[in-house]
Amino acid sequence: MEVKGKRKCKHCEEYNDISKMVKYNEKFFCENCFIEYNTKRSRKKLTKERAYEILDKLKEEMNVFLNEISVFKEFDDYICEEYYITNLPHLYYIKMNDIKNLNRKGLRKKIDFEILLEIFKNEKFKQICRNARAKKEDLVGYDAFNYDLAVALSKYDKYVYQRKKADLNKIKNIEVRQKQEQVKVFKIESSENKNILNESDILF
Ligand SMILES: [Zn+2]
Numbered sequence: 001m002e003v004k005g006k007r008k009c010k011h012c013e014e015y016n017d018i019s020k021m022v023k024y025n026e027k028f029f030c031e032n033c034f035i036e037y038n039t040k041r042s043r044k045k046l047t048k049e050r051a052y053e054i055l056d057k058l059k060e061e062m063n064v065f066l067n068e069i070s071v072f073k074e075f076d077d078y079i080c081e082e083y084y085i086t087n088l089p090h091l092y093y094i095k096m097n098d099i100k101n102l103n104r105k106g107l108r109k110k111i112d113f114e115i116l117l118e119i120f121k122n123e124k125f126k127q128i129c130r131n132a133r134a135k136k137e138d139l140v141g142y143d144a145f146n147y148d149l150a151v152a153l154s155k156y157d158k159y160v161y162q163r164k165k166a167d168l169n170k171i172k173n174i175e176v177r178q179k180q181e182q183v184k185v186f187k188i189e190s191s192e193n194k195n196i197l198n199e200s201d202i203l204f
Pocket residue numbers: 009010011012013014029030033
């Protein structure tokens with residue numbers, strides 16, 4: 001997902017496309033402006049070589065930052081659609097930021113939002129949540145999401161573990177197939193495929 005939006009450049013003071021800028025000491029710069037600003041100012045001037053070196057690093061960091069925004073955006077969009085929410089409350093962003101920054105009680109490991117989204121999209125997960133919610137009180141909208149989020153976070157570690165196991169099984173299966181091809185055994189016995197876990201089989 002492409003990240004759109006404009007930010008004001010500290011140097012030329014114009015609003016530019018965020019994807020063409022870099023972030024330095026919490027301020028945004030156009031790439032050219034970054035070089036100009038740091039090589040021409042009177043104090044703490046950098047050599048051109050050093051400025052370009054830093055710029056390369058900042059461009060990499062910017063890509064990571066943009067990718068993160070894009071993942072969050074995808075997550076937000078999905079949640080709105082899935083739970084019929086028109087406007088996410090401010091509390092949602094505080095909560096998601098807390099999760100991102102490990103500010104929540106009980107969170108020790110970094111949560112990958114791409115994986116969290118995968119959990120939310122998983123049919124078995126949806127079913128488990130729907131059933132659990134129906135038994136208590138029929139929560140809807142943002143309340144339903146909140147409930148499901150708690151479930152998703154509690155299942156996160158297990159899901160990551162099962163996911164890794166499934167990936168390893170896939171690799172193992174490919175290796176088995178390659179070996180079979182090498183010795184020219186074309187008939188793959190169905191019993192040998194028993195251990196393959198499909199993504200949809202990842203259990204909660
Ligand atoms: Zn600029």
